[in-house]
Amino acid sequence: MTGDALKLRMADAEDLAIAASCLQDAIVPIIDMRYLADERRFVMVLNRFLWEQPAEQVAGRQVYGRTLVLLSIETVGAIQVHGIDQKRRDLIMELLTIRADGGHIELIFAGGGRLRLQVDGIQCFLEDLQEAWPTRWRPTHAVDESEEPVPPSPPSGGAGARQ
Numbered sequence: 001m002t003g004d005a006l007k008l009r010m011a012d013a014e015d016l017a018i019a020a021s022c023l024q025d026a027i028v029p030i031i032d033m034r035y036l037a038d039e040r041r042f043v044m045v046l047n048r049f050l051w052e053q054p055a056e057q058v059a060g061r062q063v064y065g066r067t068l069v070l071l072s073i074e075t076v077g078a079i080q081v082h083g084i085d086q087k088r089r090d091l092i093m094e095l096l097t098i099r100a101d102g103g104h105i106e107l108i109f110a111g112g113g114r115l116r117l118q119v120d121g122i123q124c125f126l127e128d129l130q131e132a133w134p135t136r137w138r139p140t141h142a143v144d145e146s147e148e149p150v151p152p153s154p155p156s157g158g159a160g161a162r163q
Contacts, residue, residue, distance in 0.1 A: 005128040025139035065132035075120035
C-alpha cells in the first residue's frame, strides 16, 4: 500500500467534516482513548480505513489499506460519555462520524455510543502514524435490514484541512 500520509489540522466545522469522512469506520479500543485534563486535550489512536486510496488488485482480489492515526482535540474543558461502558477495557469501538455542535465536538460510535467534548473552539489535529498495511475487508453499511450492504462514500478531496 502506497500513498501520502494524512496530516490534517481542523479549525472549523467544515474541516472537521473532512476529517470525519477520513475517519469513518475507524476502530479504536477504548483503552486507546485518553482525556488529558491538565493539558485540556483528548487524544485517541485509531485504526482507520484508507477511503482516499483506491483498492489494488492482488492475486485476483481487491486489497484495501488501513493505518494507525492519532486524533488530538484541543481546548477540551469536559467530556460527557453516553452509551459506552468505560469499565470494559477490552471494548473496541467503531467511529461513525465526528461533528461540531455549538461549543461541543461529538464523536458518534456504532451501537449508540457517544462522546461529547466541551471545547473552547475547534482546534484538532489528525496524523497518520505509520505506513499502511493491506486488508481484504472493506467496511459496509446496510441502509435497511432488507437491503444489501452499501459502502460509505469516500471522502471528498476538500481543500481547507490538508496540511
